[in-house]
Amino acid sequence: ETASRLSDKSVSAAQTYIRSLPDPTIKEDSYRMLAARSVVKGEAPELWKILMKDRELTTTEKAMSYLGFLEAIQTTGAR
DSSP, X not given: OHHXXXXXXXXXXXXXXXXXXXXXXXXXXXXHHHHHHHHHTTOHHHHHHHHHHOXXXXXXXXXXHHHHHHHHHHHHOOO
16 A cells, blocks of 8 residues: 555656565555556656666566556556
């Protein structure tokens, strides 16, 4: 819920919060949700740049982010 509220303010703030989460599963799901919301809100390019610069992301966190982007693009028809 906190990540969701933060994503309404800024994808950067939400990503910073998600990075600090201790539970890997919650963290991965949060990255997926954030990526999907960023597509819907038209902020995907901004989040993509942030994620590409984050050297601390695990492979699974990156994969979950990509999945969130792809699911939202497919669902909304965004390009």
